[in-house]
Amino acid sequence: MIKLILTGAWVCIVTLGTVYFSVVMATAPAKDPDAEKKAALELVKGESITLPMISNGKVAGYFLSKISFMLDKEKMKGVDLPMTEYLTDELFTLLVGNKMVDIADTSTFNVDEFRKGVKEGLNKRLGDEIVADVLVEQLDYLAKSDTRVSGGAENVKQPVKIVEGTTAETPAAAASESH
Numbered sequence: 001m002i003k004l005i006l007t008g009a010w011v012c013i014v015t016l017g018t019v020y021f022s023v024v025m026a027t028a029p030a031k032d033p034d035a036e037k038k039a040a041l042e043l044v045k046g047e048s049i050t051l052p053m054i055s056n057g058k059v060a061g062y063f064l065s066k067i068s069f070m071l072d073k074e075k076m077k078g079v080d081l082p083m084t085e086y087l088t089d090e091l092f093t094l095l096v097g098n099k100m101v102d103i104a105d106t107s108t109f110n111v112d113e114f115r116k117g118v119k120e121g122l123n124k125r126l127g128d129e130i131v132a133d134v135l136v137e138q139l140d141y142l143a144k145s146d147t148r149v150s151g152g153a154e155n156v157k158q159p160v161k162i163v164e165g166t167t168a169e170t171p172a173a174a175a176s177e178s179h
Contacts, residue, residue, distance in 0.1 A: 041070040041132050044083050051092055053141070061143040063162075065091060067118070070133040079130070090121045109162050111136060 051063040067087060094117050115134040122131045139162045 040073055042073045042076065043135075044069055044071055046087055046137070047084055048138075049088055049091060059144055061141055062147070063091075064138065064140040064142060065136075066138040067091065068135045068137060069119075069122070069131050070135065071130055072132050075128050075130045079126070081126070086122055086125060087118070090118050090125075093121065094118060114139075 046066055046068040048064070048066045051065065052059045053061045053063060069083075069087065071083070094114065115136065118134045119131050123129050141160045141162055143160075
């Protein structure tokens with residue numbers, strides 16, 4: 001009889017332990033791999049930059065841009081470079097030198113290719129995969145003829161929006177908003 005009672009007690013203890021372990025594991029917060037990745041990145045906000053569009057040796061218009069990027073914190077340690085200046089130079093190379101944007105048909109502009117080009121160009125210049133992501137907040141085009149206004153504010157034309165992104169925010173702020 002004692003063996004039967006001890007066996008029953010053992011089954012109850014194992015069952016209760018299993019149920020307790022299942023409840024604890026089910027209510028434990030799941031680890032988000034994106035959160036760990038974002039914690040390893042640092043946001044470098046870009047400045048508003050105006051780039052001239054040159055056609056036939058003359059300025060035809062201007063690109064108005066604001067681009068930020070995410071950098072790998074570990075790879076940035078010990079690197080003291082002017083990242084904003086590197087970004088500006090890379091934008092000049094892509095937008096002015098390569099004619100990446102067809103102003104006549106801005107719908108053909110590929111944002112992903114643009115981001116990839118900026119990222120690869122900066123990483124190549126830096127000698128390492130420091131730039132993790134490129135964030136396009138604004139990329140507009142304003143024709144030179146639209147900048148000359150003679151009359152008043154009612155004649156002012158708005159720039160052609162090529163890309164309209166969202167405002168860049170730090171990874172910590174993004175993580176706190178999601179909770």
